[in-house]
Ligand SMILES: Nc1ncnc2c1ncn2[C@@H]1O[C@H](COP(=O)(O)OP(=O)(O)O)[C@@H](O)[C@H]1O
């Protein structure tokens with residue numbers, strides 16, 4: 001599904017290398033987790049994959065089902081099936097959440113040569129998915145993420161993911177700022193989307209999200225590299241001993 | 252004090268061939284008075300402080316610069332709205348193309364007829380509100396309009412008008428130089444909505460005087476466009492009484508020069524005055540100026556000025572807005588915001604927001620910003636699959652949204668939003 005080879009990335013504005021050769025291979029249906037200390041490059045990886053400005057790929061490749069992601073515009077990557085749930089969802093005053101969702105869904109359908117959803121059909125689907133994420137009608141009417149609490153923003157990300165039905169989902173610290181109940185809600189939302197053809201890359205700081213979204217593979221990232229890969233037990237090790245042991249072990 | 256030479260010359264040249272129309276004695280007097288005031292004030296020139304950002308030369312020139320007619324296959328605005336249509340072709344009312352003027356709740360007359368009537372309430376308003384609005388800043392082009400106008404409509408709302416009144420200004424002669432003057436009188440507790448649409452002329456001078464009595468409401472939605480070469484100078488003078496409502500919104504597309512002045516006097520307690528505008532301009536040949544002056548002279552008045560401009564490819568936007576709170580106008584709530592979205596480095600927004608307050612217990616705020624498209628929001632939208640152009644347009648509409656919210660009727664607002672969307676889709 002997602003194949004990243006020797007990916008090196010530096011900042012556009014300054015000569016600072018952030019990703020120093022990342023290799024990652026996620027098969028269809030798998031859930032991978034990336035853990036790692038702050039500043040290790042986890043968000044940068046997600047931004048580069050989704051096409052944010054400001055980064056320059058100096059080496060390596062990233063493909064989705066064999067298609068080169070890095071040469072595509074962000075909207076083309078989305079249409080190809082990539083989705084990033086943002087660590088910091090963006091507020092867009094003046095654009096209603098519902099309008100936003102509908103525009104996004106229909107834009108992707110159009111890009112894939114499908115008919116746009118009628119207003120009625122769309123409404124039906126949104127209502128149903130919003131309900132399971134405890135997103136009420138009021139939240140759908142409000143401008144995108146404006147005045148939303150941290151938890152509401154994250155649930156809104158998951159709603160977008162559920163509506164867009166991507167095949168490769170990247171979740172960047174979707175658990176940060178959530179209380180236990182909100183985290184369960186989000187995890188349920190994610191688990192409901194798990195399927196044979198859909199893969200996940202879950203970026204997180206803490207083991208606790210991984211209690212709810214069970215990963216198949218866990219990677220540890222530090223200083224722009226994946227320094228260790230293992231099973232779910234690796235996350236527990238981090239939880240119990242922190243990153244220090246792993247960092248010295250590989251150094 | 253003697254007028255500056257440029258002003259003298261400009262005024263003399265412009266007035267040389269002006270002969271006043273004749274009508275009833277009171278109308279003749281109002282016109283003569285207006286002409287005398289123009290002579291005394293002199294027409295504006297580029298050196299006037301009030302015209303610092305906008306060159307009035309083409310507005311005061313003897314001959315109007317021609318403006319090519321603009322073909323559009325767009326359906327007429329507000330087509331789905333049940334309204335009374337009054338059509339003007341190059342500034343002349345076309346009765347055959349207009350609807351029957353009988354509407355419940357309002358009396359609609361033609362200015363030409365009213366100015367010939369010996370006895371008419373119009374006498375207390377025509378040129379009267381305009382004269383009040385000459386202080387503290389002179390607006391000689393409005394006085395010139397009062398002197399020269401022969402056509403327009405005179406609206407008297409005696410109750411809640413059954414339908415909005417839509418003045419449709421068609422432009423058919425590329426050289427048309429048009430002067431129109433409209434009057435609106437809203438009785439106590441009455442309510443009327445005035446819609447104005449269409450490019451009107453190569454050069455359009457329009458004056459609107461509105462008198463709203465206690466508890467009355469006046470709603471105004473205007474669309475100026477889409478001819479590229481047209482010029483317009485418009486004035487609105489409003490006097491609003493206790494507990495009354497005045498709401499005016501203007502959307503402007505294209506136009507080589509547009510100067511919209513709105514002068515509102517709040518003379519009764521607990522009154523509300525909102526004036527808002529949005530404009531979209533593309534290219535060096537777009538210049539749009541909103542000049543607003545709101546005076547609070549009563550208790551607990553609420554006023555809002557909300558102006559948004561989207562400018563690209565060298566377009567220029569101007570905002571001069573003032574809130575004047577007179578002594579004793581306690582508990583005034585005045586708000587003013589002017590913002591521009593510059594889609595490139597070539598375009599320019601010039602703003603002069605002003606507050607002048609002589610009462611000590613008021614809440615007034617103003618702000619002015621100039622900005623570009625929010626790149627983070629753009630990336631967020633694109634990451635959800637929205638193509639870059641569409642995402643930019645969505646953010647542009649979002650920027651304009653606050654001003655469109657000033658339109659009370661959602662059906663009218665939606666119509667304008669659709670027009671903006673198509674304009675943006677054409678200008679990528
Ligand atoms: N646009 C940027 N400008 C400056 N520094 C950046 C930028 N993006 C990332 N960085 C730097 O790159 C490093 C990795 O950041 P990030 O990817 O956010 O890490 P993580 O998500 O693992 O906490 C940090 O040192 C951060 O300061």
Ligand SMILES: [Mg+2]
Nearest residue numbers: 042043087173
């Ligand atoms: Mg991060």
